[in-house]
Amino acid sequence: MNKSRLEAFSDGVLAIIITIMVLELKVPHGSDWVVLQPVLAFFMSYLLSFVFIGIYWGNHHHLLHTVKNISPGIIWANMHLLFWLSIIPFVTGWMAENSFARNTVIVYAVLLLVCGCAFTILQFAIQKANKLYPALEEAFGAVKRKGYISVICYTAAIGLAFVNTFVSGFLFVAVAIMWIVPDKNIEKALKNE
Amino acid sequence: MNKSRLEAFSDGVLAIIITIMVLELKVPHGSDWVVLQPVLAFFMSYLLSFVFIGIYWGNHHHLLHTVKNISPGIIWANMHLLFWLSIIPFVTGWMAENSFARNTVIVYAVLLLVCGCAFTILQFAIQKANKLYPALEEAFGAVKRKGYISVICYTAAIGLAFVNTFVSGFLFVAVAIMWIVPDKNIEKALKNE
Amino acid sequence: MNKSRLEAFSDGVLAIIITIMVLELKVPHGSDWVVLQPVLAFFMSYLLSFVFIGIYWGNHHHLLHTVKNISPGIIWANMHLLFWLSIIPFVTGWMAENSFARNTVIVYAVLLLVCGCAFTILQFAIQKANKLYPALEEAFGAVKRKGYISVICYTAAIGLAFVNTFVSGFLFVAVAIMWIVPDKNIEKALKNE
Amino acid sequence: MNKSRLEAFSDGVLAIIITIMVLELKVPHGSDWVVLQPVLAFFMSYLLSFVFIGIYWGNHHHLLHTVKNISPGIIWANMHLLFWLSIIPFVTGWMAENSFARNTVIVYAVLLLVCGCAFTILQFAIQKANKLYPALEEAFGAVKRKGYISVICYTAAIGLAFVNTFVSGFLFVAVAIMWIVPDKNIEKALKNE
Numbered sequence: 050m051n052k053s054r055l056e057a058f059s060d061g062v063l064a065i066i067i068t069i070m071v072l073e074l075k076v077p078h079g080s081d082w083v084v085l086q087p088v089l090a091f092f093m094s095y096l097l098s099f100v101f102i103g104i105y106w107g108n109h110h111h112l113l114h115t116v117k118n119i120s121p122g123i124i125w126a127n128m129h130l131l132f133w134l135s136i137i138p139f140v141t142g143w144m145a146e147n148s149f150a151r152n153t154v155i156v157y158a159v160l161l162l163v164c165g166c167a168f169t170i171l172q173f174a175i176q177k178a179n180k181l182y183p184a185l186e187e188a189f190g191a192v193k194r195k196g197y198i199s200v201i202c203y204t205a206a207i208g209l210a211f212v213n214t215f216v217s218g219f220l221f222v223a224v225a226i227m228w229i230v231p232d233k234n235i236e237k238a239l240k241n242e
Numbered sequence: 243m244n245k246s247r248l249e250a251f252s253d254g255v256l257a258i259i260i261t262i263m264v265l266e267l268k269v270p271h272g273s274d275w276v277v278l279q280p281v282l283a284f285f286m287s288y289l290l291s292f293v294f295i296g297i298y299w300g301n302h303h304h305l306l307h308t309v310k311n312i313s314p315g316i317i318w319a320n321m322h323l324l325f326w327l328s329i330i331p332f333v334t335g336w337m338a339e340n341s342f343a344r345n346t347v348i349v350y351a352v353l354l355l356v357c358g359c360a361f362t363i364l365q366f367a368i369q370k371a372n373k374l375y376p377a378l379e380e381a382f383g384a385v386k387r388k389g390y391i392s393v394i395c396y397t398a399a400i401g402l403a404f405v406n407t408f409v410s411g412f413l414f415v416a417v418a419i420m421w422i423v424p425d426k427n428i429e430k431a432l433k434n435e
Numbered sequence: 436m437n438k439s440r441l442e443a444f445s446d447g448v449l450a451i452i453i454t455i456m457v458l459e460l461k462v463p464h465g466s467d468w469v470v471l472q473p474v475l476a477f478f479m480s481y482l483l484s485f486v487f488i489g490i491y492w493g494n495h496h497h498l499l500h501t502v503k504n505i506s507p508g509i510i511w512a513n514m515h516l517l518f519w520l521s522i523i524p525f526v527t528g529w530m531a532e533n534s535f536a537r538n539t540v541i542v543y544a545v546l547l548l549v550c551g552c553a554f555t556i557l558q559f560a561i562q563k564a565n566k567l568y569p570a571l572e573e574a575f576g577a578v579k580r581k582g583y584i585s586v587i588c589y590t591a592a593i594g595l596a597f598v599n600t601f602v603s604g605f606l607f608v609a610v611a612i613m614w615i616v617p618d619k620n621i622e623k624a625l626k627n628e
Numbered sequence: 629m630n631k632s633r634l635e636a637f638s639d640g641v642l643a644i645i646i647t648i649m650v651l652e653l654k655v656p657h658g659s660d661w662v663v664l665q666p667v668l669a670f671f672m673s674y675l676l677s678f679v680f681i682g683i684y685w686g687n688h689h690h691l692l693h694t695v696k697n698i699s700p701g702i703i704w705a706n707m708h709l710l711f712w713l714s715i716i717p718f719v720t721g722w723m724a725e726n727s728f729a730r731n732t733v734i735v736y737a738v739l740l741l742v743c744g745c746a747f748t749i750l751q752f753a754i755q756k757a758n759k760l761y762p763a764l765e766e767a768f769g770a771v772k773r774k775g776y777i778s779v780i781c782y783t784a785a786i787g788l789a790f791v792n793t794f795v796s797g798f799l800f801v802a803v804a805i806m807w808i809v810p811d812k813n814i815e816k817a818l819k820n821e
Contacts, residue, residue: 054249054303056633061257061447064640069265071714072648076721080729096711103707107700110633121300125422128296132289135264142269150273229704247442247496254450254640262458314493318615321489325482328457335462343466440635440689447643455651507686511808514682518675521650528655536659 052119055127059109062131066138067102070095073142091145097221098141101161104228105134108168108192112175115185120178123171130167136160154214155207161221162203169196199224245312248320252302255324259331260295263288266335284338290414291334294354297421298327301361301385305368308378313371316364323360329353347407348400354414355396362389392417438505441513445495448517452524453488456481459528477531483607484527487547490614491520494554494578498561501571506564509557516553522546540600541593547607548589555582585610631698634706638688641710645717646681649674652721670724676800677720680740683807684713687747687771691754694764699757702750709746715739733793734786740800741782748775778803 074091077084109130116123140160144153172193181189202224206217267284270277302323309316333353337346365386374382395417399410460477463470495516502509526546530539558579567575588610592603653670656663688709695702719739723732751772760768781803785796 051307054253057250057636058253058257058299060633060637061254061640062261064637065258065261065644066264067710068641068644068648068714069261071645071718072265072651073269074715074718076652076718076725078725080722080726080731082731085735099707099711099714103704106637107703114630124300125296128292131260132292135261135292136267139264139267139269143273146269146271147273152273152275156278244500247446250443251446251450251492254447255454258451258454259457262454265458266462317493318489321485324453325485328454328485329460332457332460332462336466339462339464340466345466345468349471437693440639443636444639444643444685447640448647451644451647452650455647458651459655510686511682514678517646518678521647521678522653525650525653525655529659532655532657533659538659538661542664 052113052116055119055124056110056113059113059127059131060106062135063102063106063109066135067099067106070098070138070141073138073145090148091142094141094145094149097225098137100225100229101164101221102134102137104225105130105164105168108228112172112192115181115189116175116179118178120174122174123178126167126171126174130164130171133160133164133167137164149214149218151210151214154210154217158203158206158210158217158221161224162200162207165196165199165203169193169200172196195227198227245306245309248312248317249303249306252306252320252324253299255328256295256299256302259328260292260299263291263331263334266331266338283341284335287334287338287342290418291330293418293422294357294414295327295330297418298323298357298361301421305365305385308374308382309368309372311371313367315367316371319360319364319367323357323364326353326357326360330357342407342411344403344407347403347410351396351399351403351410351414354417355393355400358389358392358396362386362393365389388420391420438499438502441505441510442496442499445499445513445517446492448521449488449492449495452521453485453492456484456524456527459524459531476534477528480527480531480535483611484523486611486615487550487607488520488523490611491516491550491554494614498558498578501567501575502561502565504564506560508560509564512553512557512560516550516557519546519550519553523550535600535604537596537600540596540603544589544592544596544603544607547610548586548593551582551585551589555579555586558582581613584613631692631695634698634703635689635692638692638706638710639685641714642681642685642688645714646678646685649677649717649720652717652724669727670721673720673724673728676804677716679804679808680743680800681713681716683804684709684743684747687807691751691771694760694768695754695758697757699753701753702757705746705750705753709743709750712739712743712746716743728793728797730789730793733789733796737782737785737789737796737800740803741779741786744775744778744782748772748779751775774806777806 074088074095077088137160140153140157144150144157147153172189176189202220206220209220210217267281267288270281330353333346333350337343337350340346365382369382395413399413402413403410460474460481463474523546526539526543530536530543533539558575562575588606592606595606596603653667653674656667716739719732719736723729723736726732751768755768781799785799788799789796
């Protein structure tokens with residue numbers, strides 16, 4: 050079983066998820082500047098989700114780059130991840146339409162938490178099917194640490210949403226920035242191979 | 243004629259089918275928990291169809307992996323399969339909007355039956371254009387047996403929907419589980435080659 | 436400039452065009468059998484357009500298979516073809532919503548005519564940039580003959596729609612069948628190379 | 629990190645952006661010729677945006693063709709470009725629905741300006757990560773010059789929209805034509821390599 054079709058299919062699904070979100074940006078009636086105001090909440094939440102899916106694409110890319118053997122376990126762990134990621138446009142739209150109301154922020158945080166867990170499951174499935182050399186094992190560990198920090202932040206964001214949704218939003222942005230800052234471990238490990 | 247474009251096109255269509263289904267998940271008005279209740283039926287049926295299309299992708303992947311020659315017959319058998327699979331989001335949405343009403347469950351079962359037949363036709367087209375060595379022939383046979391069991395289950399699901407739609411739903415899930423359990427025959431056959 | 440990205444982009448656009456048409460199949464309200472009746476016209480026109488786009492994909496595939504050099508002219512002739520093909524879902528939906536009313540059938544025939552011309556332009560752009568050996572030249576000629584017959588049929592379909600739209604529909608189906616019957620000339624030419 | 633997945637993902641997103649725009653072409657009610665009149669503004673703006681995204685695809689294609697090393701900076705500069713391009717269908721739809729009203733033309737021009745800047749940023753990210761040989765450096769310079777002219781034209785289009793939106797539209801078309809005329813510098817540079 051070759052990994053190129055797994056990558057191609059995942060790329061396709063991720064590209065569609067990231068792009069159909071824009072369909073939630075409904076064209077407003079009229080051309081006055083004021084009609085753009087309700088669009089702003091959509092724009093902000095679209096930007097946030099775009100960055101998150103972009104991060105998942107980048108990490109997915111890195112993760113599969115290291116893989117030699119594709120097991121049925123990897124295929125289904127990958128499907129599982131794509132399923133939860135495909136829900137993001139729906140929850141993003143719900144959050145935007147209600148101007149970041151508490152319940153919507155909670156559901157968004159729960160979804161990010163579930164996606165984070167699904168990604169970790171995919172990592173375990175890959176490690177089970179592929180014997181990693183030590184340097185790569187270390188790099189995997191670094192990504193997992195980031196994953197654990199994310200999961201803690203999302204859990205905190207769920208609790209804190211009951212106090213103040215702005216704090217939750219701040220945590221989302223903080224997690225995104227943590228991931229955007231490039232992780233040189235896997236690349237270094239691959240070069241040292 | 244090279245098979246990589248056939249795979250790329252099929253991957254594209256399957257990725258789009260699996261993802262546009264999520265557009266049926268209409269963003270509800272309001273942010274109370276209660277507005278999510280009607281979304282639940284959509285979520286369940288989306289999950290079911292996501293798994294079925296995921297299974298088709300996996301099997302399609304396996305099937306084409308074994309192919310050397312692409313005949314016009316294979317191209318059209320593939321188009322025929324993709325056509326019926328592309329109807330799944332529509333029927334899924336209809337079933338969800340009517341909370342698994344009898345008629346919608348019947349149409350869903352009929353569609354799965356037609357898709358199953360289309361997949362078997364594709365298998366025959368591939369076998370006709372490619373001389374398979376004995377081990378692979380055997381593996382093909384195993385997939386076909388699963389296909390026949392599925393077709394019997396779908397037919398039963400159509401009949402049983404007149405009695406109780408829950409039983410039909412149970413049969414859908416049973417078929418899905420049967421397919422998710424990985425089939426090692428093709429892989430083994432390819433390794434032994 | 437490599438042709439694999441041209442193929443990948445075209446495959447992506449064609450896969451999306453063929454699949455988003457299904458979004459025109461609006462989920463009907465209620466679960467009585469009678470609500471499916473208006474869906475039937477959509478289903479028929481969806482099937483017709485699916486087959487036409489499938490034919491374009493197959494021919495596009497064949498055509499680019501023969502290409503060695505990609506000129507800017509080929510890129511823009513390809514874009515031009517994709518543009519007109521991307522209008523098909525819109526016209527298909529319009530034709531379906533009005534149950535194959537005269538004007539909609541005329542516009543559909545005009546669009547097929549324009550797509551046919553765009554494909555012929557792409558063929559000329561490819562021939563201009565690539566010196567074809569005699570056998571392939573002959574095969575190209577065969578495809579062009581089919582193209583000319585199609586253009587004549589579409590033109591006739593426009594005129595005949597004023598008399599009887601069924602005759603136009605019959606011509607569409609006839610052209611589709613002519614193309615589905617596989618053309619072995621290019622394949623033979625490539626093998627003889 | 630390999631560039632083929634970056635290309636595949638970008639191709640996917642661009643193919644979806646260019647195609648979902650057609651979903652803004654809402655099927656009109658009735659089959660009289662007169663119902664097509666409001667569609668005309670959509671058609672014109674769809675054509676314009678289709679050409680612009682086609683140009684971006686062509687240039688993106690050229691640009692990445694020259695790349696050997698993919699840095700995290702390139703990945704994020706690419707994501708940044710795709711984000712702004714993904715807003716084009718929304719703004720196109722808004723402009724079309726309001727028949728090219730002043731504010732909508734201004735927003736369209738601003739968006740094209742931002743996309744142009746994002747493309748230039750991507751060029752700088754590529755140049756930073758890849759040592760270009762002199763001929764290619766020159767070719768890059770030619771593309772950058774075109775980019776600067778575009779940015780000037782877009783800025784002028786913003787200002788001129790307050791006077792006459794037709795002049796802005798004329799500038800959009802002029803920029804598109806400037807880009808469609810093929811730039812032989814990069815190709816020549818690659819051949820001379």
